[in-house]
Amino acid sequence: MVLHKFGDRLYDGLVSTITAHLQNIASQIDSSQNEQFLADLNQRWNEHNKSMQMIRDILMYMDRTYVQQQHKTHVHQLGLDLWRDHVVRRKSINDRLRGILLDFVRKERSGELIDKQLMRATTKMLVDLGQRVYVDDFEVHFLAAASDFYKVEAQEYLNTSDCPEYLRKAEKRLAEEAERVAAYLDASSEAKITAVVETELISNQMKVLVEMENSGLVALLRHDKYDDLARMYTLFKREHVKDGLKSVREMTGSHVKETGKQLVMEPERQKDPVDFVQHLLELKDKYDKVIQKSFNSDKLFQNTLNQAFETFINMNPRSPEFISLFMDDKLRRGLKGMSEDDVEVVLDKVMMLFRYLQEKDVFEKYYKQHLAKRLLSGRTVSDDAERLLLVKLKTECGYQFTSKLESMFTDIKTSRDTMMDYKKYSGKSSPDVIELAVQVLTTGSWPTQLGCKCNLPAELEECCEHFKQFYLSAHSGRKLSWQTNMGTADVKASFGAKKHELNVSTYQMCILTLFNDVDSMSYRDIQQATEIPPADLKRNLQSLALVKGKNVLKKEPMGREIDDNDVFSFNEAFTSKFYKVKIGTVAAQKESEPEKHETRQKVEEDRKPQIEAAIVRIMKARRVLDHNSIVGEVTRQLSPRFLPNPAVIKKRIESLIEREFLERDKTDRKLYRYLA
Numbered sequence: 024m025v026l027h028k029f030g031d032r033l034y035d036g037l038v039s040t041i042t043a044h045l046q047n048i049a050s051q052i053d054s055s056q057n058e059q060f061l062a063d064l065n066q067r068w069n070e071h072n073k074s075m076q077m078i079r080d081i082l083m084y085m086d087r088t089y090v091q092q093q094h095k096t097h098v099h100q101l102g103l104d105l106w107r108d109h110v111v112r113r114k115s116i117n118d119r120l121r122g123i124l125l126d127f128v129r130k131e132r133s134g135e136l137i138d139k140q141l142m143r144a145t146t147k148m149l150v151d152l153g154q155r156v157y158v159d160d161f162e163v164h165f166l167a168a169a170s171d172f173y174k175v176e177a178q179e180y181l182n183t184s185d186c187p188e189y190l191r192k193a194e195k196r197l198a199e200e201a202e203r204v205a206a207y208l209d210a211s212s213e214a215k216i217t218a219v220v221e222t223e224l225i226s227n228q229m230k231v232l233v234e235m236e237n238s239g240l241v242a243l244l245r246h247d248k249y250d251d252l253a254r255m256y257t258l259f260k261r262e263h264v265k266d267g268l269k270s271v272r273e274m275t276g277s278h279v280k281e282t283g284k285q286l287v288m289e290p291e292r293q294k295d296p297v298d299f300v301q302h303l304l305e306l307k308d309k310y311d312k313v314i315q316k317s318f319n320s321d322k323l324f325q326n327t328l329n330q331a332f333e334t335f336i337n338m339n340p341r342s343p344e345f346i347s348l349f350m351d352d353k354l355r356r357g358l359k360g361m362s363e364d365d366v367e368v369v370l371d372k373v374m375m376l377f378r379y380l381q382e383k384d385v386f387e388k389y390y391k392q393h394l395a396k397r398l399l400s401g402r403t404v405s406d407d408a409e410r411l412l413l414v415k416l417k418t419e420c421g422y423q424f425t426s427k428l429e430s431m432f433t434d435i436k437t438s439r440d441t442m443m444d445y446k447k448y449s450g451k452s453s454p455d456v457i458e459l460a461v462q463v464l465t466t467g468s469w470p471t472q473l474g475c476k477c478n479l480p481a482e483l484e485e486c487c488e489h490f491k492q493f494y495l496s497a498h499s500g501r502k503l504s505w506q507t508n509m510g511t512a513d514v515k516a517s518f519g520a521k522k523h524e525l526n527v528s529t530y531q532m533c534i535l536t537l538f539n540d541v542d543s544m545s546y547r548d549i550q551q552a553t554e555i556p557p558a559d560l561k562r563n564l565q566s567l568a569l570v571k572g573k574n575v576l577k578k579e580p581m582g583r584e585i586d587d588n589d590v591f592s593f594n595e596a597f598t599s600k601f602y603k604v605k606i607g608t609v610a611a612q613k614e615s616e617p618e619k620h621e622t623r624q625k626v627e628e629d630r631k632p633q634i635e636a637a638i639v640r641i642m643k644a645r646r647v648l649d650h651n652s653i654v655g656e657v658t659r660q661l662s663p664r665f666l667p668n669p670a671v672i673k674k675r676i677e678s679l680i681e682r683e684f685l686e687r688d689k690t691d692r693k694l695y696r697y698l699a
Contacts, residue, residue, distance in 0.1 A: 025089050033085055034090070037098070038101065042105055045105055045109040045110055048071070048110065049109055051067070052067055052116060060119060060120075061138075061141050064110075064116075064120065064145070065144045065145060068148050072102075074102075075098070079102075082098055106152065107156055111148075111149070111160065112160070120145070121161060124146070125164060125168050128169075128203070129168070129172070142206075143207035146161065149161055150209050157209055165208075165212070166219055170219050170222075173219065173223035174223050174227075176196075177224050177227065177228050180192055180224075181228065185237070185238035186232050186233075186243070186251070187251040187254070189232060191254065193220075193225055197217065197221070197224075201217070203216075221262070225258050225259065225267070226267070229259065229264065229267060229270060230270070232255075233255075233270060234274075240255065240274050240275065240278070241274070244275060244313060249312075250317075252316075252317035252318070253316065253319075255317075256268070256271065256318050272324055272327050275310075276330065277331075279306075279327075279328060279332070279335075283306060284338060286302055286335075287303075287335055287338055287339040288338060293341065293345075296345035296348040297349050300348075301349070303376055304372050304373070307375065310328050314328060332376075332379050333379040333381070336376065337379070337380065337382075343380050343385040343386035344385070346376055347386055347389035347390045347392075347393055350373055350390065350393070351393035351396075353370075353404075354397060354412070357369075357404075366405075370408070370411060370415060374419065377419065381662070381666045382626075382666070383420060383424070383663070384629065384630065385622075385623075388470070390416075391428065391470045392470045394431060395431065395470055395509070397409075398431060398435050400511065420664070431468055434463065434464050434468065437463065438461065438462040438463050441461070442460055442461065445461070445490060445494075449493070459487070459490060461490055477507040477529070477553055477554055477555050478552065478554050479507065480532075480533065480536045507530065507533075508530065508559060510528065511529065512526075512527055512531075513526055514532055514535055516575065518595055518596070518597045519595055519596075521597075521598065523599060524602060525575065528563060528607075530555050531606060533553045534553060534576075535567070537552055537553070538576070538592075538593045542592055543590055543591060545589065546587050546591070547587055549564070549591065558617075561585045564578075564591065566607065568591060569583065570606070572599065573599075573606045574594055574597065576593065577593075577594045578590070579592070630667065631675060633661060633664070634657060634667055635678070637656075637657045638675060638676060638685075639679065641656050641657065642684075642685060642695065645697075647688070647694060647697070648695060649691075649695075650693045650694075653676065657672050680695075683698055685697060685698060686698055
């Protein structure tokens with residue numbers, strides 16, 4: 024027929040024959056009962072496919088020549104198109120088919136069993152008819168129904184579940200939908216249905232979930248619910264959960280800030296600096312662990328945590344002092360018996376807190392004071408630990424920060440050698456002579472106080488003079504001034520028949536030797552005889568008379584505070600089960616308000632030259648600069664040590680203008696010029 028030019032008749036006849044046949048088939052399928060409908064449809068579809076294969080083989084010549092020349096639809100495709108148009112898209116069949124498929128999905132979501140094989144065959148038929156048929160006739164409606172289903176389910180979950188349980192259910196639903204696609208839907212549906220579930224169950228409920236009372240994000244953080252937090256992180260990280268992790272991150276940051284603020288501002292906590300820092304370290308450990316275990320060591324979460332810590336640690340102006348006191352406590356006794364690795368871990372943790380400090384120069388002031396006390400009293404657990412911490416501080420802040428601290432160590436070493444030479448110089452001293460040990464400290468490297476004069480006992484004065492002659496003969500051009508506030512002494516004392524050796528400060532020794540000649544003295548007399556500064560004198564007298572088990576003096580009248588008219592007398596009845604009794608003035612305690620004020624003033628004074636140096640450096644390089652740029656650049660340069668106050672920078676600029684380092688521009692008052 025094709026060769027005799029009857030191709031048209033053959034092709035058109037084929038179309039009309041198949042069409043008539045399929046209309047008949049469609050009517051039969053339409054009359055199927057509900058349960059039978061899908062099975063009949065699939066059976067007829069399989070039969071139709073077989074028939075079309077045979078017809079294609081019979082009409083192969085037409086298919087290869089006529090169809091191609093006339094640009095008609097190939098026989099196999101023609102069979103699919105006609106089935107689509109006359110069977111699947113027949114309105115009654117189409118509606119029923121869609122309804123049954125969606126009903127099957129709904130049943131399965133509710134936990135009922137369905138015929139997955141039949142479902143798979145039906146959806147495959149739709150895909151074989153063309154991706155658009157699958158999408159338009161089924162998938163669009165499937166996704167819309169899923170959206171409605173999960174909208175309702177989200178509300179039910181919220182009403183009946185707490186946050187962790189809700190997240191578990193959402194996770195389960197996501198897994199189920201992926202399984203459903205694998206079981207009987209086309210693979211292209213997976214991303215789309217996942218997006219619907221993520222949007223309805225997670226994205227749209229995100230705010231409610233993280234803010235849930237007693238079970239939301241804050242509660243999970245508080246109670247270290249690592250698994251639940253990890254689940255939240257994983258779900259909120261999903262593609263269609265917009266800004267999910269951002270909201271978790273911000274809320275975590277706010278919570279840590281709030282917790283930390285309560286910790287650093289609580290008056291009870293501030294009574295014990297070591298406890299204060301220990302709690303900070305525990306808080307840091309807690310959230311480090313959360314980020315590591317639950318948030319996949321996410322860098323952005325780590326940054327948020329660091330910002331939160333930096334914010335609240337600097338809310339308390341005493342943080343630098345407390346961190347130094349904590350280090351002091353560790354280096355004096357806390358690290359005893361620890362292995363090198365453990366010591367390093369402790370020091371690294373404290374260094375982490377140190378990094379958050381904005382006023383590192385204040386820390387340096389205190390650290391220097393505490394280090395001085397440790398070195399002079401020989402009360403350090405290990406020199407290695409001290410050196411290790413020094414190396415860490417140097418790495419963190421540079422050579423300038425630690426140069427004076429390093430010279431303190433050098434002084435102690437040099438002093439040991441000096442004392443060996445002095446012993447040789449003074450000859451073999453007999454046992455009843457006073458044994459003198461002197462530490463020679465470089466002015467400027469140590470936190471010395473000026474004008475700490477005190478009248479030493481005559482016999483000691485003689486020893487000091489002897490040492491001075493020896494030292495100055497070896498080092499000409501140097502000047503020695505005695506820091507009596509920093510020394511200690513071992514004093515032998517007799518209480519009736521009992522003898523004890525008292526380990527006291529130099530000030531306490533000066534007070535005690537007064538009682539060799541008298542039994543009692545008033546505070547005023549002691550003050551006149553020793554000339555010890557009043558604050559120090561009162562503290563030392565309290566240590567000698569008011570500490571239970573160490574009270575070698577008696578005070579009249581009894582009471583904590585010391586007045587000018589109080590009388591002190593030698594306590595003949597003093598007893599102790601130890602031969603050696605250490606009477607300390609409490610080491611490295613927190614500063615009193617006046618001392619704190621004094622340290623603050625010293626720090627402010629020390630900052631002035633640093634600010635000026637920075638201004639001059641900047642102006643030398645830039646020659647002309649406006650006020651705001653100078654302030655910004657100075658702040659940037661000095662921020663590793665402290666945050667300079669803009670008002671102070673302004674004053675320093677004025678001072679430099681007065682001293683003709685800079686001048687104001689003649690026309691623009693906000694511009695400064697560098698004067699070489």
